[in-house]
Amino acid sequence: MSRILPPGFSEREFEAALQRFSAVIGKPHVITTAADLESYLDPFAPGNAAAYAAAAVRPASTEQVQAIVRIAQELRIPLWTVSTGKNLAYGGAAPRLKGCVVLDLKRMNHVIEVNEELGYALVEPGVSYFDLYAYIRQQGYKLWIDPPAPGWGSVVGNTLERGFGYTPYGDHSAMQCGMEVVLANGELVRTGMGAMAGSSMWQLYKPGYGASYDGMFMQSNFGIVTKLGIWLMPQPESFLLCHARFRQEADLEMIVDTLRPLRLDGTIQNNAVIEGAVRWAAGISNRERWYEGDGAMPQVAIERMIRQLDIGWWTLRFALYGRKEVVDLNYRIARKALEKIPGADISVKRYASDTVPAVEPSAAGDKGQAGIPGLAVFQMLNWRGGNGAHIDFSPVCPATGRDAMKQYRMVKTRAGEYGFDYYGGFTAGLRHLYHIFAAIFDRGDVHQAEQAGELLRVLVEDAGKQGYAEYRSHLEYMDLVAAQYDFNDHALMRLSERIKDALDPAGILSPGKQGVWPASLRGKKT
C-alpha cells in the first residue's frame, strides 16, 4: 500500500510538515508507520474501512495543540481530533477524510480539579471514565461519576458527542459546564464564566454573559476542546436497583407510557433502560444455543430462548438514589405503577449507605446505574460468534408507547430482511428515548459486514421518511444523517457552513464531521 498523504501534499512536503510537528511535540509523538497507524483504523468498519490517516500527532498540552493547529493552518493540513476510548460503534479513531493527520489528545490526561463541595470535575480529553472513577475513589471524595456503557471512553469525548449514561446525571451534554477550546487560528477561548480570568465559577454556572457557545462546540468541527467541566452527583445515602421483566412483545407500548410520567414527576430520576430480549440474552448466553440457521432468529427461537432463560421480552432496568426512606417510598410508587402491566415481574436489590459504592453491582447494565465504569457491554460481541463487531443505529424517539412500538417494528422488520436480530433497547430521557439498535456482525465475514453497512443506510432512510432522525452516527453515514435535517432546504446546514467558514476558513479541523465540510470540499464526493 502506498503511503497516505494529506490532500495535495507530496511526500517531501509532508515529511517537512511532520518535522515541524516533531519540533513541537517530539519525534516519538509523531506517528507515521503503517503498523503504528493501525489504531487509527475503524476496527468495526461495516464493509469498506473508513478513510486512512496520513499520520497522527500526540500533543501533551494545550500549548502544543495550539502550536500544531497553527502549523496545520499555515500548511493546510486537515486534522481529525480524537481523545481516548474506542468509539467502536461509530467509526473508531478513523478520520472521515482520507489523508487527515489524527490529532490524538490521549496524552492530555490530567484531572485538573475535583470539587467535592460543589460537585464537579475539570478534566482534559485523555481522562477516561475509569481514570476519573479511580481518582475520585483514591481521594475519597463522596461523589459519583456517570459512565457510559464502555468505561474506557473519554469524559470529554463522550460528552462532546452527546453520549449518555444511566444515573440521574446521565445526560452528559446537559451536565457539562465550561470548556476551554483551541480555535482553528490557534487562539484559546474559555466559555461561560471561564471567560472571566479570575472567576471561580467556571464549573458552577453554564451560560456566562451573552451568547453561549458550548453547544456549538459539540458534535462539531469548529474548535478543539482541551478542557471540560462536568457536574458530579453527590454520593447518595442509599441506592436501589430494580429489574422489571415483561412477558409480551407488545408490552413495550405500556412500559414506555408507564415510565414517562414516573420520569417526568421525578419518581425515577435516572436514564432507565428498556432492553429487548436478545440484548438481555447476549449478556448470559450465545446465539448458537438458540439458533444456528440462516438469517435473523425466527420468532419461535426467540420465544424459546426467553422461556428457557426465564427472561422478559422486555426488561426495564432502573435505579433510585437518595435517602433511604425517600428511595423506599419512590420504589413503592414505581412498583405500583409497573404492576399494572399484566405479567410484570419486579425484583430489587438494595444498597445501604455504608456499602455505597463499595458493593459493586455485578451485572453489566447494573454497574452503569451505580456509577461504576465497566466493559461488560462488549459481551455482546460474542453473541454471533466469529470476529464480533457492531455498528449502531441511534434514532431519537418521542417518549410515547406508540412511537417506541413504531420504531421497534420498523427496525426489527428491516433488520430481519438483512439477516440481523433485533439487538436493541430504549434508554429513557425525560421527553425522548434514545433508541439504540446494534447490528452485530462477524467482521471476518465480508458479506455480513457489507450487509450490516447497507442495513444501517436503509434504516436512516426509513426513519427519515417517518420523521425520525439520529442523535449520532458512524462516520460512513454522517452526510446521510445530516441530510435528514432538511427544514427550509437544509437551512441549519447552511448556518453551520457559514460558521465553519468564519471560524475555520482553511478548513483544517475535522473535515466532514457530522456532515459539515469546509468550502473547498463542499458538495464533492468524499
Added chain:
Amino acid sequence: MSRILPPGFSEREFEAALQRFSAVIGKPHVITTAADLESYLDPFAPGNAAAYAAAAVRPASTEQVQAIVRIAQELRIPLWTVSTGKNLAYGGAAPRLKGCVVLDLKRMNHVIEVNEELGYALVEPGVSYFDLYAYIRQQGYKLWIDPPAPGWGSVVGNTLERGFGYTPYGDHSAMQCGMEVVLANGELVRTGMGAMAGSSMWQLYKPGYGASYDGMFMQSNFGIVTKLGIWLMPQPESFLLCHARFRQEADLEMIVDTLRPLRLDGTIQNNAVIEGAVRWAAGISNRERWYEGDGAMPQVAIERMIRQLDIGWWTLRFALYGRKEVVDLNYRIARKALEKIPGADISVKRYASDTVPAVEPSAAGDKGQAGIPGLAVFQMLNWRGGNGAHIDFSPVCPATGRDAMKQYRMVKTRAGEYGFDYYGGFTAGLRHLYHIFAAIFDRGDVHQAEQAGELLRVLVEDAGKQGYAEYRSHLEYMDLVAAQYDFNDHALMRLSERIKDALDPAGILSPGKQGVWPASLRGKKT
C-alpha cells in the same frame, strides 16, 4: 427635540424606508410619533435615559419579520428586537444604540401548541406568562408554567435573556427546547430536531445532530427568535410552601451551606429564595415607617423594623412538589436540616391535590413558587416613596456561604456609601446563586437616579475585582459587564465578533447587545 434618525440617514431617506416597512406590515404598525415612541424609552433610566428609537415596527408574522429584516439589511437600518413585557430593571424596550428601529414582536402572540402528554409549549415572542397561564387553565391541561417575578414578561424574551422563576423548572434557558430564528439575511432556521421538516421531536430533544445553536441565540444579536419551545412541569399531586425565618444577619452563611446539599440531592427541587429583611419588609410596609433620615437605613433602624414586623434578617422561601407522601418526607428532611441553624423559625402551608393550583397562594413570592404569574413584585417601587424605580445588579455567586456573605457585605457596604438600602436576596440554583440587588430610587429625584446609576457601575467593577461577574445587565452597563469577561485578552468577545461578522455583516441586528457591536461601530464611544 429634533427627530431621531438611524445613523447616516436623512429625513427623506428614512421616510422612504418607513414606507417600505409600511408596505409590508401596514401603516398602523409603523410607529413614528414621539408620543407613540414613548413606550420605547427606558422608564427607569438611571440618570441619563437610554438611547432613543427612530421608529418602531410591529410585524404580525415570521414572514413579515423576514421581509423587514431584508429591507433593513438592504438599507442598513439597525433593528433592536423586543417582544412583550417591560424589562424594567434592565433598560425597558429602549435600544442600546440611538436611532435604531425597534422591532417589536408583541403582535406575534400565538400559543402554537401545548402538549399535555409530553409537557411542553411552543410559543411566539408576544406570548406573556399571563397569556400562557390563561391558555393552559382554559384548556384544562394539567401543566404548570414557571413565571419569573413579573407575569407580564414574554416567555420567549425571558428565556432568551436567561431569566428564572421559582418552581423546579425555574432555570428557563435550561428548559428551552427548540427555536425558530430569522437570520440577518432573512433566512429561517430551526434548531435541534426542528431542523428536520417532518419531525415531531422539536420540543422533545434539544441538541439535534451536529452543533447546537440555541445557546448562541440567547442574550445575543445573531438572529431574531420567532418561535421557542419551553418544557412545562406536570401538575404535581400536592404542593407545600415553606418559609424559614432566621434571626441573625450572619446566618446567611449557614443558610446557604445548609441549602446547597438539599438542592444537590433533590430534597428541594425549586429555585429557593433567600430574601433580605428590607426586601421582605417592602412587601408589607413602606420605608418611611422605619427611617426618614438621609442615606441608607442605619443598622439600628433595620433591627427595629425586623423586631416590630417580626420578620427574619433573612427568610428562606422554598416549595416542595409531588406525591403527598414524598412531599411530607422531604419536608421533614429539609426541616431537620434547617432547624440546626440557631433561631430558625419554620412555617408551612400545604395544598392538597384537588386544590392545586385552584387555591392561589396569596403572598407575591409564594405565587411564583406555585407557578402562578403575578405583578406583586412591583410593590417594591413604593418602598422609598416618590416615583419609584429600580435598577438591578445581578452577579452570579458560587453556592457557598462564604461567597454569599462576601458578596452581601460588598454590596451592602457600597450601596450604603451611595445612600441605598440593601434591597436584595439570593435565588438558589444548584451550584450557583443568582444574587439580585435592586437599587430603588425616586426617578423624580435626578440626583438619586444618577447615584443609582453610578452605584451600579461601581458594583460591577467591585465584583470584577473579586472574580464575580453578572449574568445579565441593564443596557447602560452591557459594555462594562462584557469587559469583565477578560480571559486571554477578551478571547470570548473576539469569538462573538467573528460570528457576528459572519452572520450579520451589515450589523443590523441589535447593535451593542451584551457588548457585541458590528465591525463598523466596534471600539467607538456609543
